[in-house]
Amino acid sequence: MKQMVKIIRKVDVEKQYERILRLELDYELASLFEAMQVKDEAEMEKSKKRLKEIQEELESLFAYE
Incomplete structure (x- = not known):
């Protein structure tokens, strides 16, 4: 279970980082x-x-991915 939570958090962090990069790209x-x-x-x-x-x-x- 802990491993699953860790994986989900990692995916969330990567998605957030991608959104930040795309905002930087637009800027x-x-x-x-x-x-x-x-x-x-x-x-x-x-x-x-x-x-x-x-x-x-x-x-x-x-x-x-």
Whole structure:
């Protein structure tokens, strides 16, 4: 029974982490769009880098499903 509760908690934590990553993804896409509007190269690169990191984190989450 304890093992079952542990598994359920792990799944809940992973789902919550995924939701947080997706919110970050939306934020970074908005930031990238804004940086593109004002042609801020530094901010565009920063957003692209963070988007790549988020993508890798999401991929690693789904690799264990």
